[in-house]
Amino acid sequence: MNCFSLEGKIALVTGASYGIGFAIASAYAVAGATICFNDINQELVEKGLVAYKEAGIKAYGYVCDVTNEVQVKELITQIEREIGVIDILVNNAGIIKRIPMCDMSAEQFRQVIDIDLNGPFIMSKAVIPSMIKKGHGKIINICSMMSELGRETVSAYAAAKGGLKMLTKNIASEYGEYNIQCNGIGPGYIATPQTAPLRQTQPDGSKHPFDQFIISKTPAARWGTPEDLQGPAIFLASDASNFVNGHILYVDGGILAYIGKQP
Numbered sequence: 001m002n003c004f005s006l007e008g009k010i011a012l013v014t015g016a017s018y019g020i021g022f023a024i025a026s027a028y029a030v031a032g033a034t035i036c037f038n039d040i041n042q043e044l045v046e047k048g049l050v051a052y053k054e055a056g057i058k059a060y061g062y063v064c065d066v067t068n069e070v071q072v073k074e075l076i077t078q079i080e081r082e083i084g085v086i087d088i089l090v091n092n093a094g095i096i097k098r099i100p101m102c103d104m105s106a107e108q109f110r111q112v113i114d115i116d117l118n119g120p121f122i123m124s125k126a127v128i129p130s131m132i133k134k135g136h137g138k139i140i141n142i143c144s145m146m147s148e149l150g151r152e153t154v155s156a157y158a159a160a161k162g163g164l165k166m167l168t169k170n171i172a173s174e175y176g177e178y179n180i181q182c183n184g185i186g187p188g189y190i191a192t193p194q195t196a197p198l199r200q201t202q203p204d205g206s207k208h209p210f211d212q213f214i215i216s217k218t219p220a221a222r223w224g225t226p227e228d229l230q231g232p233a234i235f236l237a238s239d240a241s242n243f244v245n246g247h248i249l250y251v252d253g254g255i256l257a258y259i260g261k262q263p
């Protein structure tokens with residue numbers, strides 16, 4: 001038996017029209033899972049459906065704001081009615097606001113916390129009862145380097161992702177006895193639309209200073225790609241990780257292990 005197989009499993013990946021979520025959902029499809037995803041509006045869902053079809057993947061897309069508990073409950077009920085009980089939930093949807101803390105409004109701070117931390121709480125709370133009835137479940141929270149480290153301008157994001165690390169450990173603690181494993185993936189710096197502003201070529205044609213900084217802080221000496229996350233995501237969604245619980249798997253090219261290249 002291939003313990004990395006997802007044959008017969010139903011996976012829901014939030015915010016997976018593109019980016020990291022799309023890469024993870026695509027890998028799950030190749031591993032045999034049925035793919036469900038949601039995004040914030042119909043336009044993005046349609047964009048995602050086209051992308052999955054072009055990749056040869058039959059995906060089921062839904063409009064749902066992960067911060068809206070009514071929408072989330074309706075989403076889970078609809079999926080369970082139309083597709084089946086969710087075996088794997090990936091809390092991927094997230095935003096970042098890069099604003100110096102003293103310039104950030106409380107509303108802006110709350111918005112990041114709402115999507116990046118409250119959203120995974122609402123989504124997980126909605127899928128766990130059926131996972132308990134089914135006798136198993138996998139919840140994977142997409143954390144961050146900022147679950148461990150801070151930096152200028154990302155106070156709300158770091159607070160949310162630090163909280164998501166602890167929510168991961170608490171779900172593992174509270175529901176492990178029901179054969180539910182909850183783990184996190186902590187991506188390093190990954191080349192997606194979310195980090196595009198940090199990689200923009202400068203007017204003089206030079207690399208963005210942050211681009212050069214990350215390369216100097218990463219032993220792998222490169223930005224990660226969404227595809228770098230596919231193997232770890234399959235591992236945490238499969239029977240290969242049935243005794244792994246409450247763990248944050250950092251997929252960062254070594255950033256967290258490295259003091260940084262001497263200038």
Ligand code: NAP
Pocket residue numbers: 014015016017018019020021038039040044064065066067091092093094095115119142143144145186187188189190191192193194195
């Ligand atoms: P992305 O390109 O910005 O994609 C995030 C997706 O989530 C988008 O489709 C976005 O829709 C959706 N979304 C936002 N708010 C939502 C809501 N309320 N309900 C449902 N969907 C919502 O981000 P990414 O780089 O792929 O990152 C995905 C996850 O990995 C995020 O949690 C991020 O924090 C985390 N992460 C990223 C990196 C990195 O370097 N890229 C590293 C570590 C962790 P919109 O297009 O409308 O915003």
Ligand code: GCO
Pocket residue numbers: 096098143144145146151154157186187188189190194195198
């Ligand atoms: C930033 C980046 C990071 C990455 C990621 C690193 O502005 O520092 O957006 O936060 O998105 O979270 O793991």
